[in-house]
Amino acid sequence: MSAQSSVNRIDASAAVPSEIHLPAPTAWPFVLGLGFVLLFAGLLTSASISILGAFLSVAACVGWFREVLPREHEEVVPVVPREIPIRTERPRVERFPTAPEPVRAWLPLETYPISAGIKGGWAGSVAMAVLACTFGLIKTGSIWYPINLLGAIVFEEPFRLDPAQLNAFHGNTFLVALIFHATGSTLVGLLYGAMLPMFPRRPILLGGVIAPLLWSGLLSSLLGLLNPLLESLINWYWFAASQIGFGVVAGLIVMRQHRIPTKENIPFAFRAGIEAPGLMHKKDGGEKQL
Amino acid sequence: MASDAIAIRAQGVASRPWVELVHEWITTVDHKRIGILYIVYALLFLVIGGIEAMILRIQLIVPQNNFVSPQVFNRMFTMHGTTMIFFVAMPVLFGFANYFVPLMIGARDMAFPRLNAFSFWLSAFSGFLLYFSFLGGNGLYGAGTAPDVGWWAYAPLTARAFSPGHSSDYWTIAVLVAGFGSVATAINLIATILCLRCPGMKLSRMPLFAWLNLVMSGMVLITITPLSAAQIMLLIDRYLGGHFFDTQAGGSAAIWMHFFWIFGHPEVYILIIPCFAFMSEVVPVFSRKPIFGYPVMVGATVTIGFVSMSVWAHHMFTIGMSSPANAFFTITSMVVGVPTGIKIFNWLGTMWGGKIQFKTPMLFCIGFLFQFLVAGLTGIMLACAPFDWQLGNSYFVVAHFHYVIVGGILFALFAAFYYWYPKITGKMLSETLGKWHFWLFVIGFHLTFDPMHIPGLLGMPRRIYTYEPGRGWEIWNLLCTIGAFVQAIATLIFVGNMIYSYFKGRDAGNDPWDAWTLEWSVSSPPPSYNFAVIPIVSSRRPLWDLKHPEDPDSQYE
Known part of the structure; x- marks a missing residue:
């Protein structure tokens, strides 16, 4: 010892x-x-x-x-009074050597808070829904047509409906479409919040217009292979327009939020809570020990 | 009784009449003694369940073997599964929780000491009742003795028409009564952890051992109740002519599956979370570093607790559920791997850069890390519904869950035994015998359960009594059985080590591992009152603060 x-x-x-x-x-x-x-x-x-x-x-x-x-x-x-020794054989405490300052910068230096992405996603979802329902009204005179199609992504019942029934309200399909729309919009909004700071120029053009166009084109070509029936029921011009509507509105909402510094430039040891000189600051006073 | 310490030393045993000793143990409400009772009781059933496993493996060692009859084979796998889950794994984990939670949180006992004793005796008597079925189960001539319907007892196999006599009733009632004991223990643990922490021990300073047992206890409350409800429904079907699970009278066999697995899968986490607790105490001490990411470890455990409640029907992919149901349970089953993976990374992060001491407890923890990771990976494979359609009810599944239960839970338990045996008995276990135990068990484990995946992939169904030669299953089954014998030898070394060290082992002292939690601040074994003075703590590692007054954790937390 x-x-x-x-x-x-x-x-x-x-x-x-x-x-x-x-x-x-x-x-x-x-x-x-x-x-x-x-x-x-x-x-x-x-x-x-x-x-x-x-x-x-x-x-x-x-x-x-x-x-x-x-x-x-x-x-x-x-x-029974006993002397219980509390001892250690290793009185010396070693610290992890950590870099005193960040040795490289992680871009972006600033980003949007998570709440910005959620807000943008929800606002974009409203814009997309308005455009999609407008299409339904113009084409079939019913807002339920695009909603039933959206439900058909994960729910097979709309495919059993005849064209007239596709324009009618169906509670279970509506519920599925609503969940899918809300979840998808939130997740894409979060993606926007994370990615927009990475586009140095014209983030709205890239994130709000070009990306939705690329996404619509990709989906149009893939859906023909995966689900030709669903693909044949979709008007892809209106689809692309609703996607762009989502992208522009979500992008604008996200960009109106305040940016915060990213944490990647803080040393990993600090973020992991490792005690190291210069990283952890001792508390003033503190509670009485044992 | 007014003794200073619990009397489990040889000298104490020899100096008093055995009747007095038996009386003391039967009437005890001391959490430490009840913990020891749980552990000894579980070890007894571990030997019994192990013998049953050996019988199964000997039967399968070669094709067309007749070591036991098909009827006995059915009883053996039923009793093996039921024993290992309900009368080995749960009691031994409750035993460790009973013994160490009050010590770690600076309490003198559990919140409800008498209820604690009642819980143990309920569990104990229910186990004895289950095994009494070998003698008393012949309700009808030739109807069988011990239960033979599998440890999950699917309907309609348990209906009177297919299971005459009382064999299934023994299973139902024993599991039902054991469940009451488990619920009472869970309530006790929750009350103890929430209400009896010593001054200064905020939730954010509580040892992970206590945190994880808190989560486990919450899960027990939620999951045992549907199982108990299902058992009562089954009793109504069998005794009062009910039709809950009688498909020909408007009942549903699938309902039993849901009831059973909404208990059954969280049960895996109920068993593994206390093992995570062992890991979270042993790995830092033998890495000489504080646990990496304490808050994340707590968060991951709570997340596992929640998500694991929504994965049960991945056990039912093969019964033909709807596509949305398949998709939901596939996703949730995969999601539960995320917080579990976080914990593995955090243990690795704790070891990274540490001064690792490869003592026997740490060796078992390292074995756990590797094997539990592999078990998780095969779990992810089986979580995919299409994969499961191919391999459900095959030996691949048997290999997977034995990787979890033996490679994970049992390895962590062995680590706990080697780590806390000195505290419980005051004697160190032999390191030499411990290393023999570890290496033989590792070899035996991998010899048994690695090859077991292959016959599953080749189409060998679980619970098969025997098989035809020429299917490519022979060599794999032979290896599995040889591995089982190696594991049995390793286990005998472990038992021998415990007995030898109890009488001849080196004195442990109060803190043989130079550890940091409160149980190491009292004598080994601890006095009946645990702490002469209730401690006051100001960090997660109170003994570190005492040992390093110049650099206490309390300055940083």
Whole structure:
């Protein structure tokens, strides 16, 4: 053991009582457990076993209650004073060597808070819904046509509908479409919040127009392979327009939010809470130790 | 009783009449003694369940074997599964929680000491009742003795028509009563952790051991209740002519599956979360570093607790659920891997850059890390519904969950035994025997459960009594059985080590590992009152603060 061992006692500053009150031992939990099991075991063996179990259970409950009411039975245990050494063989504390300053910059230096992405996503979802429903009104005279199509992405029931029914309200399809629309818009909004600061110039053009156009084109070509029936029911010009509507509105909302510094430029050791010189600051005062 | 310490030393045993000792143990309400009772009881059933596993493996060692009859084989796998889950894993984890939660939070006992004793005795008697079925289960001549319907007891196999006599009733009632004991223990742990922490121990300073047992206890409350409800419904079906699970009378067999698995899958996490707790205490001490990312570890555990409640039907992909249901349970099953992965990274982060001491507890923790990761990866594979359609109910699934339960839970338990045995008995376990135990167990484990994946991929169904030669399953089953014997030898070394060290082991002292939590501040074994003076803590590592007064954690937290 090192000569520099630090030794201490956990109760060095407190008065040690001469005796301590602890709950008194009792057999009633044992008896109640046995009685309870015998009560059930009678179902497997004989009614007399259940009767015995019931008797033991009642007796145990009475005995137990009498031990805790009106006052719990306790036993007095004398405290044997002992010197319990608290020592270590490793008194020296090593610290992790960490870079005093960031050695490289992580771009972007600033970004938007998560709430900005959520707000942008929700605002964009309204814009997209308005454009999509406008398309439904113009093409079929019903706002439910695009909603039923959206529900068909994860719900097969719309494919069983005839064209007239596609323009009508269906509660379950609407619910699926609503969940899908809200979830998708929130997630894409979060993506916008994270990505827009990375576009150095014209983020609205890139994120609000070009990206939705690329996305619409990709989906149009893929959906023809994955689900030709659904692809044939979609007007892709209006689809692209609604996507652009989402992108522009979401982008504008996101960009109106205040930026915050990114944390990637703070040393990893600091973010992980590792104690290291210059990273963790000692508290002033603090609570009294043991 | 007015003794200073719990009397489990050899000298104490020899100096008093055995009747008095038995009386003391039966009437005890001391959380430490009840913890020891849980652990010893679980070890007894571990041996019994292990013997049953050996019987299964011997039966499958070669094709067309007749080591036991098909009827006995069915009873063996039913009793093996039921025993290992309900009467080994849960009691031993409750035992460690009972013993160490009050010590770690600076309390004198559990919140409800008498209820604690009642919980244990309920669990104990229910286990004995289950095994009494071997003697008393012959309700009808030739109807069988012990339960033989599998540890999940699917309907309609449990209906009177297919399971005459009382064998299934023994299973139902034993599991039901054990469930009552588990719920009572969970309530006790929650009350203890929330209400009996010593001064200064805020939730943010609580040892991860206590945090994780708190989450586990919450999960027990939520998941045992549907299982108990299902057992009562099954009893109504069998005794009162109910039709809950009778498909020909308007009932539903699938409802039983839902009831069982809404307990059954969270149960895996109920078992593994306390093992995460062991890891979170052992790894920092033997890495000589504080736990990496304490708040994230707590958050990940709570997340696991929530998400694991929504994954149960991945056990039911093969029954033909709707596409949305398949998609939902596939996604949630994969999502639960995220917080679990976070914990693995945090343990690795704790070890990274540390002065790692490869003592036996740490060796078992490292084994856990690797094997639990592999178990998680095969779990992700089985979480994919189309993959599961191919391999559900195959030996691939058996290999997967034994990787979780043996490679994960049992390895962590062994780590806990080697780490806390000195505190419980005052004696150190032999490191030499411990390393023999570890390496033999690792070899045996991998020899058993690595090859077990292959016959599953080749189409070998679980619970199969025997098989035809020429299917490519022979060599893999032979290896599995040889590995099981190696594991049995390793386990015997472990038992021998515990017995030998108890009598001949080196004195442990109060803090043999130079650790940081409160249980190491009291004598080994601790006095009945735990702490002469209730401690006051000001950081997550109170003993570190005492050992390093020049640089206490309390300056930073």
